[in-house]
Amino acid sequence: MRIEIWADVVCAWAYIGKRRLEKALEGLEPVETVWRPFRIDPAAPVPAVPLAGVLRDPLVDDALRACAPGLTPAENRVRVSRIAAAEGLGPPWGAAWHGSSHDAHRLLALAYRHGGASLQDAVAERIMRAHFVEGRDIGDAGALADIASDAGFGEAAALLADGAGDGEVKEAVLVGKARGVATSPTLVVGDRALAGAQPPEAIREFLRDAGRHAPRSLPPEVERFRYAEALLDRRDPLGALTLLGPLFGEHGADRNVMMLAARAYYASAQLGRAAAVLEELVAQVPDDSFARHLLGRTLRRQGRAEEAAPQLAMAAVMTPEYAE
Incomplete structure (x- = not known):
C-alpha cells in the first residue's frame, strides 16, 4: 500500500499528523509513505520575514481568527502547541519565519527521487523540526543544505542550486488541486482521501477501508x-x-x-x-x-x-x- 501525504511543511497540523500516522502504522504491515506538496500560502515571501511582524498585521489577524473561530490567534497558538506537546513535539514549539515552502518541497521531491520513501521521510522530519522546534528559516538555501546533509543527502545542495525539482513540484501541486486536495495534511490512498490530522484510530480505519477498495489503475x-x-x-x-x-x-x-x-x-x-x-x-x-x-x-x-x-x-x- 502507498500512502500519499499531501501537506505543507509549514503547517503545524502536518507535523502533528505525521506523528499520528506513525502511531497508526505501528504493528501494521510495512507501507510506503510519500510526501506530496501542498501550499497553504503560495504568495509567501522570498526571502522569508520574521513571523512576529507578520502576526501584527490586522489582515493576518482576521484571517487567523477565521481559522479558529472563538479563539484569538494567540490562544490558538497555545492550543496547537499543547496538542503538539501531547504528540511528543517540542518544547520549544512555534515557527519563527514566514516564507515560501517551495524550495523545501523541492528538497522533498529530490529526496524521494534519489533515495526513495525512507530518505524522503527523514528529510521531512528534519524540515519540520527545523521550522517548528528550532525556529529556522527553511526557505534559506544554507538551512536546507544542512537539513539534507544531516539526513544523509549530501548532494542535495548542488541539485537545489541548479533548480532541480522546480517543475516537478509545480506540477505536483496542480495534480493535488485536480484531485481535490484542499487541506494540509490530507492522506490519499488510491482514490480515497482523509483530510486533516486525524487520530490514529481514524487513520487505521481509513487505511482498512482504502485497502478493501483498490482503484483500477489507468495509463x-x-x-x-x-x-x-x-x-x-x-x-x-x-x-x-x-x-x-x-x-x-x-x-x-x-x-x-x-x-x-x-x-x-x-x-x-x-x-x-x-x-x-x-x-x-x-x-x-x-x-x-x-x-x-x-x-x-x-x-x-x-x-x-x-x-x-x-x-x-x-x-x-x-x-x-x-x-x-
Whole structure:
C-alpha cells in the first residue's frame, strides 16, 4: 500500500499528523509513505520575514481568527502547541519565519527521487523540526543544505542550486488541486482521501477501508488528461495547459486532447491558439457542433464577427441549445 501525504511543511497540523500516522502504522504491515506538496500560502515571501511582524498585521489577524473561530490567534497558538506537546513535539514549539515552502518541497521531491520513501521521510522530519522546534528559516538555501546533509543527502545542495525539482513540484501541486486536495495534511490512498490530522484510530480505519477498495489503475497519459480536465472544471485553465503539455507530443493529434486544449486556451483568453485548434477540429469533423460553437464564440471575441456568424448559425442548426 502507498500512502500519499499531501501537506505543507509549514503547517503545524502536518507535523502533528505525521506523528499520528506513525502511531497508526505501528504493528501494521510495512507501507510506503510519500510526501506530496501542498501550499497553504503560495504568495509567501522570498526571502522569508520574521513571523512576529507578520502576526501584527490586522489582515493576518482576521484571517487567523477565521481559522479558529472563538479563539484569538494567540490562544490558538497555545492550543496547537499543547496538542503538539501531547504528540511528543517540542518544547520549544512555534515557527519563527514566514516564507515560501517551495524550495523545501523541492528538497522533498529530490529526496524521494534519489533515495526513495525512507530518505524522503527523514528529510521531512528534519524540515519540520527545523521550522517548528528550532525556529529556522527553511526557505534559506544554507538551512536546507544542512537539513539534507544531516539526513544523509549530501548532494542535495548542488541539485537545489541548479533548480532541480522546480517543475516537478509545480506540477505536483496542480495534480493535488485536480484531485481535490484542499487541506494540509490530507492522506490519499488510491482514490480515497482523509483530510486533516486525524487520530490514529481514524487513520487505521481509513487505511482498512482504502485497502478493501483498490482503484483500477489507468495509463499515465489517461490519468494526466483527467487531471487536466479536472483543473479546467475548477477554473484553472493555465494549470490544465501545464498538465496537458507533455501530451502534446505523442498525443497532440488526439481529438480529446485538442478539444481540451482549445477549451483551456479559450478560458485563458489565448484566442489565437484556441481558434487555430478549433479550425483544425472543425475541418476534421464538420458536424462537431460544439467545436463550431466554440470556434464562433472565439472568433467573435477576437472581433471577427463576420467569420463567427456562420459558425454560430451552423452550430445552432445542428444543436438547437446552442442558439443565441
